Amino acid sequence: MASTDKLVTMSDIAELAKDKDKCIIIVDDKVYDVTKFLDEHPGGEEVLKEQHGQDATTAFEDVGHSIDARQQMIQFQIGQLQRVRAPVNTTTTPAVAATSWTKLIIPIVIAVSAVVIYKLIAGQMGASSTS
Numbered sequence: 674m675a676s677t678d679k680l681v682t683m684s685d686i687a688e689l690a691k692d693k694d695k696c697i698i699i700v701d702d703k704v705y706d707v708t709k710f711l712d713e714h715p716g717g718e719e720v721l722k723e724q725h726g727q728d729a730t731t732a733f734e735d736v737g738h739s740i741d742a743r744q745q746m747i748q749f750q751i752g753q754l755q756r757v758r759a760p761v762n763t764t765t766t767p768a769v770a771a772t773s774w775t776k777l778i779i780p781i782v783i784a785v786s787a788v789v790i791y792k793l794i795a796g797q798m799g800a801s802s803t804s
C-alpha cells in the first residue's frame with residue numbers, strides 16, 4: 674500500500690501534532706506532512722504552522738492556490754483521513770421526549786375542559802329544575 678493510501682484517524686493526527694517541530698495539515702481529507710516545505714512555501718511558514726494538526730481545507734481554498742501548488746502538494750501527502758462516523762443514537766433524546774409530552778398535554782387539556790363544561794351545564798340544568 675502506498676504511503677498516500679494509509680488511513681490516518683484524527684487521534685493519530687492529534688498524536689503527530691504534539692510534535693511542535695512538525696507541520697501536519699489536512700486538506701480535502703488528505704493528510705500532509707509539510708514540515709520540509711515550511712521554508713519554501715511562497716505564502717510563508719506562519720500560515721502553515723497555524724494549521725498544524727488541523728483541517729486547513731478552507732484556508733487552502735480561500736487563497737485560491739494554483740494548479741502548480743496542488744501538484745506540488747502531492748509529494749507531501751502521508752495518508753488519507755479516516756473519518757470515524759458518530760454512533761447512531763437510538764435512545765430517546767430529551768428534545769424528542771419533550772415533544773411526546775407536549776403531544777399528551779393537548780388531549781388531557783381537552784378532556785379536562787370537556788368534563789368542566791359538562792359539570793357546569795349539568796349543574797345549571799340541575800339548578801333550573803329545582804327552582
Ligand code: HEM
Binds near residue numbers: 698714729738739743
Ligand atoms: C501542501 C500544501 C501547500 C502547498 C504545496 C502550497 C503551495 C503554495 C504555492 C505554490 C503558492 C504560490 C501561489 C500559487 O501558486 O498558488 C502558495 C501561496 C500561498 N499559500 Fe500555500 N500551499 C500549501 C498550503 C497552504 C495552506 C494550508 C495555506 C493556508 C493556511 C496556504 C496559504 C498560502 C498563502 C496565504 C499564499 C500566498 C498567496 C498570495 O501571496 O497571493 N497555503 N502556496
